[in-house]
Amino acid sequence: YLTWKCNPKTVAEAQALAKAVEGGAWEASKVDVVLFPVALHALPAQQESKKAKIGMQNPYxxxxxxxxVSVDQIKDAGMEWVLxxxxxxxxxxxxxxxxxxxxxxxxxxxxxxxxxxxxxxxxxxxxxxxxxxxxxxxxxxxxxxxxxxxxxxx
Known part of the structure; x- marks a missing residue:
């Protein structure tokens, strides 16, 4: 898993990071790669992620x-993982x-x-x-x- 803590500063940077992970040499059928961006960046990052999963930090x-961010909101956004x-x-x-x-x-x-x-x-x-x-x-x-x-x- 990759937690981004409270980084990066912009949505564009979050999307670029997600896209970079997508380009990595790994197979989604063999490993779960889960990215944990900040809440504001989760949905934009998810749009760039086909292989990697996007999760949410700190559910409640x-x-x-x-x-x-509630577990119901996380599920409604199509996310499966939490940190x-x-x-x-x-x-x-x-x-x-x-x-x-x-x-x-x-x-x-x-x-x-x-x-x-x-x-x-x-x-x-x-x-x-x-x-x-x-x-x-x-x-x-x-x-x-x-x-x-x-x-x-x-």
Whole structure:
């Protein structure tokens, strides 16, 4: 998978990136290539993607949640994949393991494929805490996973 985080700056650049991935030497029948652009660029990038799939970052439930994109909206746009738990969501936006587990469950219950990200900070790695941190992040989501075939890990 390729997460674009909060890049690029323009729709045209997003479309160009999607088109460049399309031109790569890979076969869609042998591998899933999923691009995760920012929400505003997802549909324009999808127009350029025939082999690669376009997914959405950070899904949530429908309702009065300013700035969120619901799993229903993602499915309505024809997307099959979501990315949950990237390090910036955990550390910059302070999203808890329980919130991320909720995002995984909502996504799976809606039939979406999930890439669930785990990982430690540099300080945690240097302190020898990698296994503990990753185990905690996995433990938090294990009860939310209803179908293991609907998941990938980043």
């Amino acid at each position: 439930k429908a309702g009065a949640f300013t700035g969120e 949950v738990g990237h390090s910036e969501r955990r550390h910059v936006f302070k999203e808890s393991d329980s919130l991320l587990a909720e995002r995984v469950k909502l996504s799976q219950d809606s039939g979406l494929q999930v890439i669930y990200c785990i990982g430690e900070l540099l300080e945690e790695r240097e302190a020898g805490k990698t296994n503990d941190v990753c185990a905690q992040q996995l433990d938090a989501v294990l009860g939310s996973i209803s179908d293991w075939s609907q998941n990938g890990y980043g």
